[in-house]
Amino acid sequence: MTAIEIRGLTKHFGPVKALDGIDLDVPSGAIFGFLGPNGAGKTTMLRLMTGLARPTAGTVRIDGIEVGSGQRPPIGYLPDTPMFYGWMNAREFLRYIADLHGMTDPPIDATLERVGLLDAAKKRVGGYSRGMKQRLGLAQALLPQPSVLLLDEPVSALDPAGRKAILDILNDLRDSLTVFFSTHILGDAERVCDEIGIIDHGHLVMQAPRDALLARYARPIFEVDVLPEAVPQLAGLAEQLGAQPWVTRTDLDGARLRLRVRDVDEARRELLPALTGLALLRVEMVGATLEDIFLSLTNGQDPAEKDI
Numbered sequence: 001m002t003a004i005e006i007r008g009l010t011k012h013f014g015p016v017k018a019l020d021g022i023d024l025d026v027p028s029g030a031i032f033g034f035l036g037p038n039g040a041g042k043t044t045m046l047r048l049m050t051g052l053a054r055p056t057a058g059t060v061r062i063d064g065i066e067v068g069s070g071q072r073p074p075i076g077y078l079p080d081t082p083m084f085y086g087w088m089n090a091r092e093f094l095r096y097i098a099d100l101h102g103m104t105d106p107p108i109d110a111t112l113e114r115v116g117l118l119d120a121a122k123k124r125v126g127g128y129s130r131g132m133k134q135r136l137g138l139a140q141a142l143l144p145q146p147s148v149l150l151l152d153e154p155v156s157a158l159d160p161a162g163r164k165a166i167l168d169i170l171n172d173l174r175d176s177l178t179v180f181f182s183t184h185i186l187g188d189a190e191r192v193c194d195e196i197g198i199i200d201h202g203h204l205v206m207q208a209p210r211d212a213l214l215a216r217y218a219r220p221i222f223e224v225d226v227l228p229e230a231v232p233q234l235a236g237l238a239e240q241l242g243a244q245p246w247v248t249r250t251d252l253d254g255a256r257l258r259l260r261v262r263d264v265d266e267a268r269r270e271l272l273p274a275l276t277g278l279a280l281l282r283v284e285m286v287g288a289t290l291e292d293i294f295l296s297l298t299n300g301q302d303p304a305e306k307d308i
């Protein structure tokens, strides 16, 4: 079943085409990562999906209900900069949210437990860490028991521990509801998303299951790490290898040389002898990461052509 169906979604702010004819389908139960650089149109898209902003053209349907039609779709929403009343505690805040939704028997403690805040339920929200506030934001989005959760950059401002806490919660929600979240942190999307969309300048440049995306564009890459004393030699080696027919591209970054190769077997045969005498730390074959794909796509290049 399709949880989110978007057709021709367009939003203009005067001359700025923030979104330009987006078509997108998100299957029920998916964790969908919506990736894009700053200013790509992510927040605009989420605001149109919630009905907080009106499109210039196009439609959004959530569980078959058209946003803006008067009927409320079953969504929970966490904006990019959530606001809280610092003087309330978490339980009071969720009670306030429940009242806004007209809920008579809201599952407040169960929701706090789900986001790991039950022990802090009586603490003033003003004293919460940023990570705790973000988890409370997630709790308020989950409270009305939505079937689709819309999250605008839920992890971007958090430290690694805070990010992991949120991503673990999203992982636990897998299959019980559909999660649509925007981010520009690719590693996070790579970790939890089943499906990925990439937006740039208001256009959807790619939508695919994560594994298919990685498999389609993954080209063999060899990484060579050397000890500090061998760094001066590495530039010469990069140049020498770059001229070989089995190497399609070299990237030198400090003590690391990345080689994109045409043929793995040939590279295996040729590479090791070329490294003889070098103070090596590590040689490994890796696949292209989502970051390689993202940078290539948002630079307007076709990664299939680009040997990423």
Ligand SMILES: Nc1ncnc2c1ncn2[C@@H]1O[C@H](COP(=O)(O)OP(=O)(O)OP(=O)(O)O)[C@@H](O)[C@H]1O
Residues within 6 Å of the ligand: 013, 016, 017, 018, 036, 037, 038, 039, 040, 041, 042, 043, 044, 045, 184
């Ligand atoms: N209310 C507005 N008035 C005018 N232009 C706007 C408005 N909101 C967004 N824009 C423009 O629309 C484009 C998309 O902005 P949007 O905030 O959706 O991007 P984003 O992908 O969320 O970026 P970020 O990663 O910085 O959050 C930008 O060019 C932005 O300047």
Ligand SMILES: [Mg+2]
Residues within 6 Å of the ligand: 042, 043, 044, 080
């Ligand atoms: Mg934004």
